[in-house]
Amino acid sequence: MSTETALANRPVAFDGLEAERRRWAAAAIFTALAMASLDTAIANIALPAIAADLHASPADVIWVVNVYQIALVATLLPLAALGEIVGHRRIYLGGLLLFTLASLACACAWSLPSLLVARVLQGLGASGIMSVNTALVRFVYPGRLQGRGFGYNAMVVAAAFTLGPTIASAILAFGPWSWLFAVNIPFGLVAVLIGLKTLPRTPRAAHAFDFPGALLAAACLGLFILGIGSAAHHARPGLVVTEIVSALLLGWVLIRRQADSPAPVLPIDLFRRPIFALSTATAICAFAVQGLAFVSLPFYFEDILGRTQVETGFFMTPWPLVVAIMAPIAGRLSDRHPAGILGGIGLALLGLGMVLLAMLPASPHVLDIVWRMAICGCGFGFFQAPNMKALMSSAPADRSGGASGMVATARLTGQTIGAALAALCFGLVGREGATVALVLGAVFAAVGCGMSVLRLVATPQSGT
Incomplete structure (x- = not known):
């Protein structure tokens, strides 16, 4: 076993990071969180411009928001479980890098299908960021300051939602909708570089990753969110019932399957x-x-x-x-x-x-x-x-x-x-x-x- 692996697997021997490193680690964490939170708000503002430019109907272009949210919610728990095994730092940085590259793909999209694929990848990246976000805050801040760290976390999300429409409107006043996604790229790359140097290596669990359980969790949450969204958009009752009931059945199977697991995905x-x-x-x-x-x-x-x-x-x-x-x-x-x-x-x-x-x-x-x-x-x-x-x-x-x-x-x-x-x-x-x-x-x-x-x-x- 390498020295690095041994260090990663040993019990936590420190209570947060020292002040200077903590500030830089928090900057990386909160920058990525702000980007993922902003992207939900700014995409809504851009939908009319995207529909006009890509010649899409309002009913079709709403999927630019929907696929991002479904990919995000469906993979939160599986990625959080994976973070316990490979380290929260890896999941966070991997999600941030994927989110940044997917933002480039969104900016370069030439059609609605290409944009939707890029948005799915962006949602997966955002899930990597959000799934282990609070876990990293817990390891970055010492116990006596953890409430303060979680307060900053909540402040960043709130500020992103407050400023999101204003930022989106300002960008659209000077450039095309693709700039809304391109603006993520420099911030994402800087946050990755800072995170590589400052984010802590958290303990890793010894158990294997439960791939079938992860797939069940993703399908359950994805269908649940899809079903609620279908109901909100007045879809056919039969479709809504099918999606919700399927999600509940998959959730029941997941709970039964993982009832005795020491670290279940759900x-x-x-x-x-x-x-x-x-x-x-x-x-x-x-x-x-x-x-x-x-x-x-x-x-x-x-x-x-x-x-x-x-x-x-x-x-x-x-x-x-x-x-x-x-x-x-x-x-x-x-x-x-x-x-x-x-x-x-x-x-x-x-x-x-x-x-x-x-x-x-x-x-x-x-x-x-x-x-x-x-x-x-x-x-x-x-x-x-x-x-x-x-x-x-x-x-x-x-x-x-x-x-x-x-x-x-x-x-x-x-x-x-x-x-x-x-x-x-x-x-x-x-x-x-x-x-x-x-x-x-x-x-x-x-x-x-x-x-x-x-x-x-x-x-x-x-x-x-």
Whole structure:
């Protein structure tokens, strides 16, 4: 066995990186995370330009977003499991390099099929980044600063979503849609070079990678996201039912197959830990609120309140902006106070904000909208970092990959469920569906708040 392999396989003997190396490693981690998060937002803005340039219909061009999301979500857990075996550093750098090269392929795409292939590869690269993102943060920051690290992590995602539409609009004002993807290339290459020098070599598990289990997990999550997306786009009921039922059956087979595995691809071993299970469920509820809000609010502002598209864009900004401000603060607080309390307070504020938005008067002043959106952002930002820390710290260090994969899976699953439920609300009650979606979001926030508080009485298990 080589010296490098022996070092990689030995137990963790350090508590985070020294300050200088930690700053550079964090720069590499957060640059890649920002790129992967931005790419979801900017692709939506570019769809009309892509459709016009590639002579594609709106129904076809939406797959530019869909294939990226399906490839991303379907492979999160398999890549997280692989990271525990080959090292989170390799998965992260490999995903970042693939994402960067796929961005070049997207920029050079000459037809819709070529762009879709490149977007699938880009989604796989983004999955490599996101699947082990929080695991690396756990190893980069010492225990006393991990809440702060997770706070920065949440801040980067929020800032990416805040700035994404603005950045995309600015780029499209000066150049073609291909520039939206080309801009990733220099940042990706720089992040790879920094990461090669600074990212830590994490411990590696001795068990073999479960390829059949990984395929089952990918098919299960891919079909689930596809089914929810089909429902949101009002596909034939038979198709939606087939996709959802197939996903559930594959999930059942996966759970039965890996029931006795020490490190299953779907981390059912971690769900036996009450704090982990409650933190994951809380995350799904919170991100479902976000999905409900971000789909329904533009229609609410424009169709019910009669605001313009420009005004709507302005009204949507306070939420992620305040999240970016609150996340580091909540992260620091989580190093000293229980996540159950912080998360409960955050989700209570989020639910209050959703109710206040649903109760807006017919002709509200600008400030009436802004302060309500700010309350939502304050609550969501106050919840996110403490919940992430609770979820990661409740898992053993050698299962950081599985826990990290669930952080990203819970976020994307919650957002997708929320978006689909918002679409269902519109389908059932028409333009008033926006108000119903906001009230439903408040219900999800209340459920999440209750589960967060339950962590105060749940039996803790050591994550070490």
